[in-house]
Amino acid sequence: xxxQLSHLRALESEAIHVMREVAAEFExxxxxxxxxxxxxxxxxxxxxxxxxxxxxxxxxxxxxxHNFPEVIEFRDRRVEELGERLIVASVQESIDSGRAVxxxxxxxxxxxxxxxxxxxxxxxxxxxAAFGGARRDEERARAKERVFSFRDDFGQxxxxxxxxxxxxxxNGRIRKGENVRVFPLSNWTELDVWEYIDQEQLxxxxxxxxxxxKVFSRDGMLYAWRPGTELIDGEEVFDDTVRYRTVGDMSCTxxxxxxxxxxxxxxxxxxxxxxxxxxxxxxxxxxxxxxxxDRKKAGYF
Amino acid sequence: xxxxxxxxxTAGSVDDGKSTLIGRLLYDAEQVYExxxxxxxxxxxxxxxxxxxxxxxxxxxxxxxxxxxxxxxVAYRYFATAKRRFIIADCPGHQQYTRNMVTGASTADVAVxxxxxxxxxxxxxxxxxxxxxxxxxxxxxxxxxxMDLVDHSxxxxxxxxxxxxxxxxxxxxxxxxxxxxxxxxxxGDNVVERSPRMQWYDGPVLLELLEEVExxxxxxxxxxxxxxxxxxxxxxSGTLTGDYRAYAGQLASxxxxxxxxxxxxxxxGRTRVAAIDTYDGELEEAMAxxxxxxxxEDELDVSRGELICHPDESPTVTRELEADVCWMAQxxxxxxxxxxxxxxxxNATAVVDRIGEVVDVHTLERDAPPAELQxxxxxxxxxxxxxxxxxxxxxxxxxxxxxxxxxxxxxGTVGAGMITEAI
Numbered sequence: 001x002x003x004q005l006s007h008l009r010a011l012e013s014e015a016i017h018v019m020r021e022v023a024a025e026f027e028x029x030x031x032x033x034x035x036x037x038x039x040x041x042x043x044x045x046x047x048x049x050x051x052x053x054x055x056x057x058x059x060x061x062x063x064x065x066h067n068f069p070e071v072i073e074f075r076d077r078r079v080e081e082l083g084e085r086l087i088v089a090s091v092q093e094s095i096d097s098g099r100a101v102x103x104x105x106x107x108x109x110x111x112x113x114x115x116x117x118x119x120x121x122x123x124x125x126x127x128x129a130a131f132g133g134a135r136r137d138e139e140r141a142r143a144k145e146r147v148f149s150f151r152d153d154f155g156q157x158x159x160x161x162x163x164x165x166x167x168x169x170x171n172g173r174i175r176k177g178e179n180v181r182v183f184p185l186s187n188w189t190e191l192d193v194w195e196y197i198d199q200e201q202l203x204x205x206x207x208x209x210x211x212x213x214k215v216f217s218r219d220g221m222l223y224a225w226r227p228g229t230e231l232i233d234g235e236e237v238f239d240d241t242v243r244y245r246t247v248g249d250m251s252c253t254x255x256x257x258x259x260x261x262x263x264x265x266x267x268x269x270x271x272x273x274x275x276x277x278x279x280x281x282x283x284x285x286x287x288x289x290x291x292x293x294d295r296k297k298a299g300y301f
Numbered sequence: 302x303x304x305x306x307x308x309x310x311t312a313g314s315v316d317d318g319k320s321t322l323i324g325r326l327l328y329d330a331e332q333v334y335e336x337x338x339x340x341x342x343x344x345x346x347x348x349x350x351x352x353x354x355x356x357x358x359x360x361x362x363x364x365x366x367x368x369x370x371x372x373x374x375v376a377y378r379y380f381a382t383a384k385r386r387f388i389i390a391d392c393p394g395h396q397q398y399t400r401n402m403v404t405g406a407s408t409a410d411v412a413v414x415x416x417x418x419x420x421x422x423x424x425x426x427x428x429x430x431x432x433x434x435x436x437x438x439x440x441x442x443x444x445x446x447x448m449d450l451v452d453h454s455x456x457x458x459x460x461x462x463x464x465x466x467x468x469x470x471x472x473x474x475x476x477x478x479x480x481x482x483x484x485x486x487x488x489g490d491n492v493v494e495r496s497p498r499m500q501w502y503d504g505p506v507l508l509e510l511l512e513e514v515e516x517x518x519x520x521x522x523x524x525x526x527x528x529x530x531x532x533x534x535x536x537x538s539g540t541l542t543g544d545y546r547a548y549a550g551q552l553a554s555x556x557x558x559x560x561x562x563x564x565x566x567x568x569x570g571r572t573r574v575a576a577i578d579t580y581d582g583e584l585e586e587a588m589a590x591x592x593x594x595x596x597x598e599d600e601l602d603v604s605r606g607e608l609i610c611h612p613d614e615s616p617t618v619t620r621e622l623e624a625d626v627c628w629m630a631q632x633x634x635x636x637x638x639x640x641x642x643x644x645x646x647x648n649a650t651a652v653v654d655r656i657g658e659v660v661d662v663h664t665l666e667r668d669a670p671p672a673e674l675q676x677x678x679x680x681x682x683x684x685x686x687x688x689x690x691x692x693x694x695x696x697x698x699x700x701x702x703x704x705x706x707x708x709x710x711x712x713g714t715v716g717a718g719m720i721t722e723a724i
Contacts, residue, residue, distance in 0.1 A: 007306040007386050016592035017551040020532040024605050026647070049536065049592070052545055053536040093363035109500040136377045143376040144363060146404075159363050160373055163714045164400045164629050166407040169643050169705045187388060189379045194549075279336030290364045 007084045009198055012045065015184035017146050017168060018147060022129050022182050025172045029057040029129040029182075030122075032301070035067075035075035037204055038133025038185055038248035039191055043082065044200055045184060058085040060130075064110040065092040066249040068224070074205040089121035106230035107224040109252045115299045121196050123180055129172065129180045132301045133154045141293035147186045148211045153177035155299025181301060190245075190277050191270050198263040208266065210243045210258045218245070221281070223256030245270075254281045307385050307511060309411035310438070312429035313404055317415045320444045322486035323378065323391055329493035330508060332380035337491075375405035384512040394425035398433070399677040400629035403717055406432050410516045411440040413507070418483075422464050424459060428662050430465075431647055434472040434678065435719065437699055439516050441469075441479045444507065448499065449485040455501045458483045458673045471665040482507055483658040520590035525614035526555030527693070527701050529645035530607045534594050547578055547594035549601050550646065553631035553700035556588040556594070558608075564612040567689040570601040571612060606647035608691040608701070616693045616701055619723040621654075624695075626674070626682040630708065630715035634674035634682070640715065642686060644704040649686040651706065681721065695719035 005013070020028050020136045031046060042113040048057050062074060091113050094100040098114040099120060115246060120132065136143045146162050148170045148193055163171055185193070214225040216235045223229075226235045242255030243266075260269045273280075292300075302398065311319050323351075324341075327333050333341075366373055372393040380387050384423040390405030406412065412433035416426050426443075433441060443465055449456045462481045469479055482491055483502050490496030491506045505513070531550040557563070561574045576596040587593050603609075610616060628634050634653060642651035658667035659680040665680075674680055695702030706716035 003588065005588070010306055010590060011399060013590050013592040017531070020549055020592075024532050049532075050534065051580055053534050095423070133478070135378045140376070141363065143378060144374050146420065160365060162401075164705075164715070164717065165697065165702045166404055166705060166717045167406075171643065171705060171707055171712070171714045174705055174714065187377070187379075189381075191381075233421045274335045276334045276336055279334065293364055294495075296446055301605070 008192060008199060011188055011192060012048070012196070013044045014168070016049045016189065018182060018184040019046060019131070021101075021170055022172065023050070023056045024107055025170075026129040026180070028125065028127050030060045030125065030127045031055070031077065031131040031132065032133070032300070033059040033061055033079070034247065035061070035071040035078070035205055036133065037193055037197060037208065038135065040078070040202055040204055041122050041185065041188075041196055042131060042133050043078065044196075044202055044243055047082075055082075055084050058087055060087040060089060060112050060121060060125075062089045062121070062237055063091065064114060064249050065090065066110055066248065066251050068205070068207050068239050068244075068250055071205045071247050074203070075124075078203070080279070087121070087125065088297070089117050091117045093117075094120065106232050108230075110249055111252055112295070113301075115155070115295065116259060118126065118301075119299050122155070123177075128174060128180060131182050131184060133185055134167070134183050134301055135185050135188050135190070135193070136183075138276075139288065139292045141296055145183065145186070145296075147183055149181040149183065150174070151179050151181060155179070157296045157299075159293065159297070192266070194267045194270050198267050201263075205247065207244045207247065207255075210261045212239055212241050213255075214238070215240050215255060223254055224250050226250065244281065246281045248281075256280055279285065305386065305388045306388065306413065307391065307514070307516070308388045308409045309391050309413055309511065310373055310390045310402075310405050310409040310429075310433065311407075311415065312394045315393070315427065318486045318534065319373070319391070319394070319415050322413075322415065322444065322446060322484075322492065323389060324368045324490045325489055327380055329489055329580070330380060330382060341374050367423045369580050371395060371420070382508070382512060383721075392429070394429060396424070396677055398429065399428065399627070400428060402432055403436065403627055403629070406436045407440060407717070409433070409438045411437075411442060411514060412438045413442045413444055413615060415430065416443060416445045416461060416465065418445050418447045418457055418461065418667045421461060422468060424663065426465075427468060430469065431472060431660075431662050432627075433666065435627075437695060437719075440514055442507070442510060443479055443481045444486075445481060445483050446486055448483045448490065449488055453483070453490075453496075453498045455483075455487075455499075458502075467496050470635040480504065480510060481525040482510070513680070520591070521552075521554065521556045521665040522701075524554040524589070524698070525616075526557050527553040527589075527616065527645075527698065528557065528595065528609040529553060529691075529701075530603060530605055530609065531646045532605060533603070547576075548607075548609070549592070549594040552587055552589040553645065554589045555610075556586060558586045563597070563609050564615060565601055565603050566608045566610065566615065566691045567606060567618045568573065568602065570599070570603070572597045572599040572601055574598075604661070606645075607647060615724040616691050616698075618689050618691050620686045620689050621724040622686075622690065622692065622720055623657075623681060623683050623684070623706070623722050623724060624720045625660075625679060626706070626719075627679045627717045628674040628676060628715065629717065630711075630713060631676055632708070632711075632715070633676075634716065636673075639709070641707040641709050642690075642718075643707060644690050644692065645701055647688070647690060649690065651684045652686075653682060654685050657683065682718070683724070684701075684718075692720055692723060694722060708716065
């Protein structure tokens with residue numbers, strides 16, 4: 001039997017190739033690191049692509065101020081271990097400076113406001129390419145997106161007029177003010193990501209594993225309760241054992257009931273799941289039939 | 302060899318039942334999640350369906366696609382069975398979106414071409430088959446769909462097979478067998494489950510074929526090594542690893558071993574592989590499509606765009622080449638036109654010396670050279686480049702035989718080229 005690359009090694013190699021192309025062809029790339037599982041994988045891929053040299057780009061987190069504290073703690077620790085530079089772009093500052101207006105009411109979310117902060121930070125630092133951890137299996141608009149996703153000088157995605165993208169030849173040519181969002185994990189599935197984290201024995205924030213916390217139930221999802229959470233009539237706070245499949249804002253990311261407390265158990269749980277990760281945990285996608293498409297057109301990842 | 306990860310394309314319009322076919326494949330293979338199913342059920346109801354799930358809605362991605370019932374751009378879908386993992390590139394079939402079909406086809410291992418059993422071999426199916434062959438997709442499956450509407454007739458099936466074979470005989474690289482499967486995606490016949498209504502058919506059902514097909518790829522051991530340098534890893538001097546210098550890239554084909562004698566092209570230097578480095582440690586041997594970094598025994602001037610190979614299996618170094626070019630821009634290609642050419646990790650300027658015969662997708666005949674190349678035309682084009690390219694014919698190497706053309710004013714990707722020969 002002649003040797004053959006496993007599917008995870010093939011996906012890894014494809015992603016490393018994409019990262020090196022970006023490093024070689026752009027002047028000011030940046031890697032978006034949220035502390036979530038997908039961007040944790042991106043960091044490992046960057047190590048594989050560029051070590052023993054430092055990364056040829058900084059890391060950036062668009063911080064909504066509503067993140068899980070466990071994730072922020074992990075983010076800072078991981079950046080320190082890597083010895084790389086982290087830029088924190090703050091949604092709170094965008095609100096304070098009047099660039100963004102906070103939603104109000106019990107369903108208020110800072111999800112949409114992130115776009116303002118992201119676009120401002122891209123402009124401020126002059127970034128011409130930004131790596132994101134988005135995957136095509138996440139959502140039907142993302143299923144359509146190129147690995148190199150061209151954005152005009154308003155950050156907009158034009159899904160009906162994407163650049164053809166053949167073989168592994170990526171066209172990163174842009175004018176000043178435009179940028180390219182780059183998705184090295186385009187062809188990975190949620191299960192691939194977890195299997196890779198397990199294979200590489202990567203640390204992830206503790207909220208990805210089963211833990212007890214105070215939650216309340218809304219629209220069929222379990223949200224984390226924290227002091228100051230506005231409840232709607234009839235909603236009650238109770239203790240439950242949950243874990244998170246995605247790491248977003250506390251305000252719009254639901255937990256799932258789970259007993260999975262190790263990487264191997266998480267892999268098994270994901271392999272057996274019958275609900276998509278965004279369907280199970282993200283309120284932001286449930287607004288309309290094309291919620292993600294609309295946000296992307298406006299400059300979101 | 303059996304791939305662990307298989308990429309296949311489908312193309313056509315909703316009318317051909319393509320979306321229904323993919324929906325059926327995912328649904329019967331139990332790869333549809335509950336929330337997606339709920340979404341389809343709601344959308345089916347809104348569209349006035351009477352209780353039946355419209356599986357085509359599973360694949361509609363963009364708002365405009367749902368509104369118009371057509372596919373505009375490639376959607377990628379992922380599923381797995383116990384045997385393999387699959388990536389579906391679900392491509393548009395309409396001529397105006399050919400460039401998007403080409404995008405999906407460029408990386409596929411298998412093409413699933415759809416034919417509507419009532420309507421016969423239409424233009425979209427021919428275009429998909431032609432582009433699949435042109436782009437060197439190793440395997441082709443022709444799904445003759447809507448058999449329920451022709452009484453599951455074996456005679457009709459054989460008539461269509463014969464008609465398609467007549468067309469396929471003229472396809473690029475013909476000679477490999479095409480598998481024909483009679484099916485009804487709507488009823489689930491011969492997609493995942495064998496049809497009780499077509500017992501005269503004893504070939505594989507679609508999923509079975511996709512799980513078992515041995516893609517006619519050469520093993521890396523059977524191909525010459527091609528290593529385009531993407532990036533030089535060189536930590537700042539004065540640090541612990543200050544003397545380190547390695548050439549990073551993804552092996553496009555073949556295999557390399559430590560100690561191998563290698564040539565660096567186009568500069569022409571010769572040296573040996575001192576080490577094959579990865580983050581996980583040094584390797585004795587690397588094979589395509591691995592990404593790694595090479596250290597060389599001698600100090601040569603190697604930068605991005607150079608290609609490392611075995612000296613006795615060199616590709617061609619040339620500034621003149623001929624290629625089949627698929628034109629993807631509104632603005633036509635004209636003789637004398639200048640474009641940026643991107644080939645492996647190398648960029649140069651290319652000038653169009655001559656536009657040759659153009660292919661008629663209906664007849665597969667090559668027609669007289671046109672004055673200029675229009676959107677979606679495919680023609681044999683002769684190019685001259687500002688710097689030498691290190692290349693192979695596309696038929697022997699998809700990676701070192703392909704390029705894209707970029708318009709320097711608009712920055713758009715305007716052409717896709719498959720090299721036929723160096724001149």
